[in-house]
Amino acid sequence: MKTRKSVIKYAVMGACVLSLASCVQRYRNHGYVPSADELASITLGVDTRDTVEETLGPPSASGVLDGSGYLYVRSRVLHYGPRRPKVVDRQVVLVGFDGNGIARNVEHYALEDGKAVPLSRRITDNGIESGGLLRQLTSNIGNFGPSGAPAGSTGGF
Secondary structure: OHHHHHHHHHHHHHHHHHHHHOOOEEEEEEEOOOOHHHHHOOOOOOOEHHHHHHHHOOOOEEOOOOOOEEEEEEEEEEEEOOOOOEEEEEEEEEEEEOOOOEEEEEEEEEHHHOOOOOOOOOOOOOOOOOOOHHHHHHHOOOOEOOOOOEOOOOOOO
């Protein structure tokens, strides 16, 4: 009887410790941003894409459309128990290049410089009005001509 009570007591204490441990603040760091000394070693108008990558390391991303710049991004995210993670710090360094691939500018942005971008959920209508996958698959039975192409098609391009 006494051992059963002690087992229950230790089980309750263990559950309490685990529930308290889940409410601990944890910070996670993602990405990399070069230090001020590393950025100072970049010579604008002289360094190229290759020399910048050798000095600073590979970028997190490059220019979206034309590869016009290197982006280095670091985020620090706070995780606290079951709550939604919160970004508490974000640093972005942009090394811009001209059309010849020569470094022209270095810009630094922080979380305060950013703007929230509302995401909209748009649904594209595919024009299919039938009742499901099986109906779509079975509706093509018998629609093939002797050449293997659907009936009514010319069979060519």
